[in-house]
Amino acid sequence: MFVNVFANNTAQPQGGGFDFMTLALFVIFGLLIFMMFRKQKKVRAQMQEKAQTMQEKLRAGTQVMTQFGLFGTVVSVDRDENKAVIELSPGNTATVHLQAVSEIIEPQDAAVPDDASALAGGDEPSVFREEESSDDALKRLNEEQNKDNK
Numbered sequence: 189m190f191v192n193v194f195a196n197n198t199a200q201p202q203g204g205g206f207d208f209m210t211l212a213l214f215v216i217f218g219l220l221i222f223m224m225f226r227k228q229k230k231v232r233a234q235m236q237e238k239a240q241t242m243q244e245k246l247r248a249g250t251q252v253m254t255q256f257g258l259f260g261t262v263v264s265v266d267r268d269e270n271k272a273v274i275e276l277s278p279g280n281t282a283t284v285h286l287q288a289v290s291e292i293i294e295p296q297d298a299a300v301p302d303d304a305s306a307l308a309g310g311d312e313p314s315v316f317r318e319e320e321s322s323d324d325a326l327k328r329l330n331e332e333q334n335k336d337n338k
Contacts, residue, residue, distance in 0.1 A: 251293040
C-alpha cells in the first residue's frame, strides 16, 4: 500500500570509496578549533602582560581607577595579601583587592599658555587686533553689534 518514493535515492555507493565532503568538514572543524585556542592564548598573554606592567607601576602616590569607576590615589600596597589602600578624597580611604584596580591614570602634561590667546580657539578670529588700542576695539565691536541688530 505505501510505496517508498525515496528508495532509489537512499542507496549507498558501492566500493567503500573516499568521501571528500566528510574529510573537508573535519578539516574545517579542526581549523576552527585551532583558531579559537590560538586567539584565547593571545588574549591571555596580553592580559598577563597588562597585569604585570600594572603591578610594576602600582605604588604609593599613583593615580588609579578601579573596575567599579572610583578614582583615587594609592596610599599603600600590600602584595602579600593582594590589597591596596586608595584615598578617594582627602581623609576618605578604601581598601580594595589588587585585581579591582583596572587602570593607572597617567598624568597629562598640559601646556599652559603665557596669555589667554590660546583660549579663544585657533579657528575663530581674535576679537582684538594687535594694531588697535582698547578704545578702538571697543568702538569697532559696538559698531559690529549695531550692524547685527539692524
